[in-house]
Amino acid sequence: MNHDAILSVDEVSIAFTGSNGAARTVVDRVSFELAPGRVLALVGESGSGKSVTAMSTLGLLPPDATVTGSIRLNGRELLGMDAARMREVRGGQIGTIFQEPMTAFNPVQQIGRQVGEAIRAHDAKIGRAAVRSRVDELLVSVGIREPQRVFRSYPHELSGGQLQRAMIAMAISCDPVALIADEPTTALDVTVQAGILDLLRELRDRLGTAVLLITHDMGVVADLADDVVVMQAGELVERADAQTLFTHPTAEYTKALLAAVPRLAALAISDPRPTDAAEPADTRGDAGTPTVDETPTAVLDNASVRYAGRGVGARGVLAVDEVSFGIRPREIFGLVGESGSGKSTIGRALVGLVPLSGGSATVAGVDLAHATRAARRETRKRIGYVFQDPASSLNPRFTIGQCIAEPLRLHTTQTPAERRARVGELLDAVELGSGLANRFQHELSGGQRQRVAIARAIALHPELLIADEPTSALDVSVQATVLQLLRDLQSSFGFACLFISHDLAVVHELVDTVAVMHDGRIVETGPAARVLRSPTDAYTQRLLAAAPVADPAGQRIRRDEWRALAA
Amino acid sequence: MTTTLEAGEVSGRKTGFRQVVVQLRHDRWAFTSAIVIAVFVLAAVFAPVLTLVTGQDPYTYHLSALNNSGAPAGFGGGISATHWFGVEPLTGRDLFSIVLYGARTSLGVGISATILSVAVGVLVGLTAGFFGGWYDRIVSRIIDVMFGFPSLVFMISLTAIVAATFPRPVLIVLVIGFFGWPAVARVVRGQTLSLRERNFVTASTAMGAGSWHVLIRQLLPNVSATIIVYATILIPSMIGVEAALSFLGVGVPPPTPSWGRSIGDAIAWVQTDPLYLVFPGGALFLITLAFNGLGDGLRDALDPRSRGKLS
Numbered sequence: 001m002n003h004d005a006i007l008s009v010d011e012v013s014i015a016f017t018g019s020n021g022a023a024r025t026v027v028d029r030v031s032f033e034l035a036p037g038r039v040l041a042l043v044g045e046s047g048s049g050k051s052v053t054a055m056s057t058l059g060l061l062p063p064d065a066t067v068t069g070s071i072r073l074n075g076r077e078l079l080g081m082d083a084a085r086m087r088e089v090r091g092g093q094i095g096t097i098f099q100e101p102m103t104a105f106n107p108v109q110q111i112g113r114q115v116g117e118a119i120r121a122h123d124a125k126i127g128r129a130a131v132r133s134r135v136d137e138l139l140v141s142v143g144i145r146e147p148q149r150v151f152r153s154y155p156h157e158l159s160g161g162q163l164q165r166a167m168i169a170m171a172i173s174c175d176p177v178a179l180i181a182d183e184p185t186t187a188l189d190v191t192v193q194a195g196i197l198d199l200l201r202e203l204r205d206r207l208g209t210a211v212l213l214i215t216h217d218m219g220v221v222a223d224l225a226d227d228v229v230v231m232q233a234g235e236l237v238e239r240a241d242a243q244t245l246f247t248h249p250t251a252e253y254t255k256a257l258l259a260a261v262p263r264l265a266a267l268a269i270s271d272p273r274p275t276d277a278a279e280p281a282d283t284r285g286d287a288g289t290p291t292v293d294e295t296p297t298a299v300l301d302n303a304s305v306r307y308a309g310r311g312v313g314a315r316g317v318l319a320v321d322e323v324s325f326g327i328r329p330r331e332i333f334g335l336v337g338e339s340g341s342g343k344s345t346i347g348r349a350l351v352g353l354v355p356l357s358g359g360s361a362t363v364a365g366v367d368l369a370h371a372t373r374a375a376r377r378e379t380r381k382r383i384g385y386v387f388q389d390p391a392s393s394l395n396p397r398f399t400i401g402q403c404i405a406e407p408l409r410l411h412t413t414q415t416p417a418e419r420r421a422r423v424g425e426l427l428d429a430v431e432l433g434s435g436l437a438n439r440f441q442h443e444l445s446g447g448q449r450q451r452v453a454i455a456r457a458i459a460l461h462p463e464l465l466i467a468d469e470p471t472s473a474l475d476v477s478v479q480a481t482v483l484q485l486l487r488d489l490q491s492s493f494g495f496a497c498l499f500i501s502h503d504l505a506v507v508h509e510l511v512d513t514v515a516v517m518h519d520g521r522i523v524e525t526g527p528a529a530r531v532l533r534s535p536t537d538a539y540t541q542r543l544l545a546a547a548p549v550a551d552p553a554g555q556r557i558r559r560d561e562w563r564a565l566a567a
Numbered sequence: 568m569t570t571t572l573e574a575g576e577v578s579g580r581k582t583g584f585r586q587v588v589v590q591l592r593h594d595r596w597a598f599t600s601a602i603v604i605a606v607f608v609l610a611a612v613f614a615p616v617l618t619l620v621t622g623q624d625p626y627t628y629h630l631s632a633l634n635n636s637g638a639p640a641g642f643g644g645g646i647s648a649t650h651w652f653g654v655e656p657l658t659g660r661d662l663f664s665i666v667l668y669g670a671r672t673s674l675g676v677g678i679s680a681t682i683l684s685v686a687v688g689v690l691v692g693l694t695a696g697f698f699g700g701w702y703d704r705i706v707s708r709i710i711d712v713m714f715g716f717p718s719l720v721f722m723i724s725l726t727a728i729v730a731a732t733f734p735r736p737v738l739i740v741l742v743i744g745f746f747g748w749p750a751v752a753r754v755v756r757g758q759t760l761s762l763r764e765r766n767f768v769t770a771s772t773a774m775g776a777g778s779w780h781v782l783i784r785q786l787l788p789n790v791s792a793t794i795i796v797y798a799t800i801l802i803p804s805m806i807g808v809e810a811a812l813s814f815l816g817v818g819v820p821p822p823t824p825s826w827g828r829s830i831g832d833a834i835a836w837v838q839t840d841p842l843y844l845v846f847p848g849g850a851l852f853l854i855t856l857a858f859n860g861l862g863d864g865l866r867d868a869l870d871p872r873s874r875g876k877l878s
Contacts, residue, residue, distance in 0.1 A: 395771075
């Protein structure tokens with residue numbers, strides 16, 4: 001095979017021994033090689049065994065796992081290596097970047113000290129000053145602008161992007177020959193993600209490091225990978241270079257996976273108008289006023305939400321700042337933005353879960369802020385709500401049937417038999433089958449749970465459905481089916497829908513009108529086809545250019561646009 | 568009281584009472600504990616019938632069964648066909664009857680006091696955790712104060728102050744129950760706090776549910792397992808407190824039999840008549856162990872996740 005391979009994984013199988021003594025194979029004879037200066041992406045959905053495979057190269061699997069096959073680093077066998085030697089390999093020759101930079105650092109130690117610890121662990125004789133200068137040098141090399149400040153900071157004082165950069169600094173501190181990046185950007189916003197991916201690309205070119213990138217995001221693969229290995233249920237289904245994989249996938253699974261990825265239209269960037277030109281009057285004129293004959297189902301008028309701060313005199317945080325828009329009947333209205341932009345708060349304000357500090361929120365003609373408690377509850381009957389994490393939005397002590405029947409119990413006088421019949425209907429409507437009614441939520445998969453949550457939300461024929469990141473906890477193939485379900489239900493029941501998401505491609509596939517949020521304000525709004533193709537606001541342009549698309553050629557263009565905008 | 572009843576009812580329906588029983592039967596430790604508890608409860612309930620077998624009662628003196636120094640005559644504290652556990656020193660009362668009737672006192676006081684503390688504790692803990700704010704802060708401070716309170720001293724002085732006409736067992740239940748609820752409230756409050764942030768609670772509110780509905784329908788079933796387990800473990804400690812009070816002479820008044828007082832009396836006789844200590848002490852030990860074992864088994868059985876995909 002490849003002679004200059006640094007790390008070769010050969011016919012590796014991994015099995016976990018259950019409590020009953022039976023072995024469960026999670027990875028079945030997987031082989032691949034890492035070459036210097038190249039990025040190999042290990043792609044697969046949850047449960048495909050990609051992370052387990054990567055961790056096996058570091059010998060970091062739980063003790064009940066058995067690994068067979070061969071893993072060689074520069075010709076040296078890593079499987080069965082003694083613990084002291086293995087510690088030299090970890091961090092010394094193979095660096096690791098984890099998914100959650102916020103939890104990967106020790107919260108009570110300064111960043112500089114933690115990065116320094118990685119250096120000291122592999123060179124006990126190195127002096128204090130040498131460590132200090134080496135850490136500074138590393139922090140600069142990973143693109144941290146204020147290395148002195150970051151050095152002295154505790155993890156909670158830094159942003160996710162800065163932490164991930166520090167994590168990368170730690171991973172490359174001992175000049176490793178290979179770098180394992182386990183979903184390095186999954187927990188980050190797209191604009192931050194673009195920077196981290198750029199950094200990884202630069203490290204690969206500058207240091208000639210081999211990178212093993214584990215990801216579920218085909219956009220990230222298209223952006224960074226040279227070679228791709230696709231895994232499904234522990235088996236390797238396809239291995240190809242990135243260009244071939246995206247243009248001519250051979251395995252059925254790869255084709256299906258690529259087909260399930262939501263697509264963004266090509267970007268046409270015009271001269272940005274200044275951000276502050278997005279005055280509220282303009283945004284309202286754009287989408288807030290519907291066609292003359294239709295009254296909007298939901299209207300936000302100069303709505304502001306302020307979260308109270310702790311202590312006397314604390315001003316709190318303005319999460320939503322004078323936002324106005326209207327959702328017409330039968331319209332799917334998309335609200336996009338990065339974390340902390342206030343998009344979820346708007347969803348909550350529309351059901352009256354958070355109080356407005358200014359302006360008004362009207363749903364079905366009722367002003368929620370000033371309505372009586374009874375009127376507010378009456379209005380909630382007409383709103384369905386779907387949450388991001390389906391597991392926590394269903395009561396673990398309820399059966400599926402009881403979960404779905406809850407709105408019926410609250411708002412109708414149906415008998416138990418009528419409710420049961422309606423639950424059956426609803427389960428059929430979300431394509432689950434009424435047989436599931438007596439199960440508990442932990443017996444269902446993530447996609448099934450989200451279908452249950454949707455069934456509950458539409459139980460009372462709502463006029464407005466609020467879907468807050470309904471697919472972000474799901475695998476891409478499951479996401480595609482859930483989105484299709486939402487679309488079908490919307491066209492057959494005709495409710496208005498507020499679709500909140502951070503994923504621009506998903507929004508592009510589903511919604512009619514889109515509003516882009518940034519720091520609590522709507523910066524741009526308009527028909528999805530127009531806003532997501534040729535945005536005029538500077539922030540929207542940056543956001544769209546940062547979103548990776550599952551097409552290496554298209555992604556290269558997008559990357560150049562992003563760099564031009566970021567510069 | 569109503570709260571505890573609802574807790575049992577709701578969780579029984581949600582998780583399938585029959586399945587819990589099946590689960591418990593597979594847990595040998597919990598199953599044995601349940602049998603031991605059942606035997607004790609039945610013995611307490613049918614104490615008059617059981618003592619009829621030997622024709623004894625816990626009040627009649629049998630001075631003929633004692634020797635000159637007042638200690639029971641014969642082997643093992645006077646064990647015989649009529650006195651299965653022997654007799655009490657100095658009085659010659661039948662020890663078997665005393666232990667049986669003592670179970671009535673101990674279990675009665677223990678269970679009633681537990682119901683009282685659980686009812687108050689669940690009500691307070693659930694509302695404090697759910698509503699938060701000033702109410703929660705005040706309640707939490709009260710709980711803290713109750714924890715630091717020298718409760719035993721308070722109980723002793725209270726039983727001395729209250730008029731003798733007030734029925735003693737009821738007073739004991741009230742006093743013990745009153746000092747038991749803060750522990751329950753704190754546990755329930757903590758659970759409620761974490762559950763309140765879960766999406767299904769928000770979802771219920773967003774569907775138009777009122778606070779009361781959310782408390783009873785959404786939160787209570789989720790804390791009910793904890794409540795039941797906690798209650799099973801609370802019972803033996805309540806029995807222990809009752810025994811301690813009786814041991815100190817401020818519990819149920821003589822001649823009503825009580826394990827605690829018997830144990831207290833037996834300490835003085837442990838050299839000459841050790842079995843006088845062994846029978847009531849063993850009974851207290853067994854019932855405590857059994858309730859703890861059952862509580863442990865219930866915790867596993869009541870969690871729907873632990874049943875896996877079998878059901």
